[in-house]
Amino acid sequence: MQRYFVKQADLPELFGLPSEIYQHAIVVMRMKKGDCFEVVTTQKQVLLVELVEVTAQTAKVRVLKRFEHQVELPVRVTLACGLPKKDKAEWIVQKGTELGAANFIFFGGEYSVAKWDSKKQPQKVARLQKIAQNAAEQAHRVVTPQVTFAPRLNKIAFNEFDYKVTAYEEAAKQGEKTVLKRLFEALQAAEKGKQKSLIAVFGPEGGLSATEISDLRAQAFELAGLGPRIMRAETAPLYLLAALSFVLELG
């Protein structure tokens, strides 16, 4: 079912559609009186609503049902990815959102071929934010991940996070197999209490530099292997999210 996010924290039994939603639901999707869709409030409440009145400019909906979906990962996962080439940032955001990421930070990695100058950067981030929004609606998320940009890895405020991990190809090559499992077990144990946050750092195509790795070590990051196969820069973050979802949501 179609799903839209609204800026309001709470909504009455009967309310008019914000113009942006009117534009999509009525003009684009051609919904008519009697059609139903879902609305998500800023309080993450999901409302099932029915169109009860449609005019050329406005539309009114009635709330049929209010419910909470448990669709968010129990851990707030921030993916920090070295700026990748071409459209890869776009699909890290789209797929990462489907897989439950809470936030995305793209940083200018030492080995990043792609560069975002300060002029391009705002519209790039805005475009990725839009992709996150669409993916969140399509995946029936109740929160939309935030996308931000950091000129350098060491500009990220790492101390905000409870857990810190980075996917390190060298670790994988050396057959490192236990860090991710221990991390997930810790998160599983912590899950009972208040929600925890995890930041996972991934290099661009060229990987992370020795300096970047030692910066992360200095910030108490764990270096994890993600299995024996070499994954592309855009695939590794999805591996981590899927494995974490399996452990915390199906395990």
Added chain:
Amino acid sequence: MQRYFVKQADLPELFGLPSEIYQHAIVVMRMKKGDCFEVVTTQKQVLLVELVEVTAQTAKVRVLKRFEHQVELPVRVTLACGLPKKDKAEWIVQKGTELGAANFIFFGGEYSVAKWDSKKQPQKVARLQKIAQNAAEQAHRVVTPQVTFAPRLNKIAFNEFDYKVTAYEEAAKQGEKTVLKRLFEALQAAEKGKQKSLIAVFGPEGGLSATEISDLRAQAFELAGLGPRIMRAETAPLYLLAALSFVLELG
């Protein structure tokens, strides 16, 4: 390191490069005498070789080291995906290969919008096969997944597989959380013995039809939920592979 697959089962200490590899290594990658790369035989043996002679048409390499990599998933996973739209088949193959899939079958799903007529089909499959080959080399796999096409789901020879699972959105909606875990535990237990095979069926964008689901039930497929978020047709197969890799290779 660059890696190439050769048709030979075994190679002597000194051998000439097949023209296809010459074309890429010497012409495209501009490798020179003294440069090293890896060659994988049909016996899955990985050889580290050094270029010892390069002419305008031919190149000779010497074997420096012969070793077995343990980079293949312990279970042979076949992804059977309802024909998706646009270029999604291409990246299911690319990402699925990075994540360790053994084979891909694309089938014409009842709800598939995309159609492959018998004329287009061979070149479509050939293109996907090439993508699988490149991804296998890039991911340092020792086998290249095979890509095939089935006009309909019920044309697939399901009885060849030890384990059968399908991702069913309705199951997920009903909060099904145990099938995948039990399946992976069974595979973990079986792992000790001879290698097992798993087929995982995924619908196209429109999902699987009631008929297709009942066909799969009749074939003793298990219906698994893949967590609380709705994933796109091309994302669900990657979720399964990543979760399986975590359980069998890092768990």
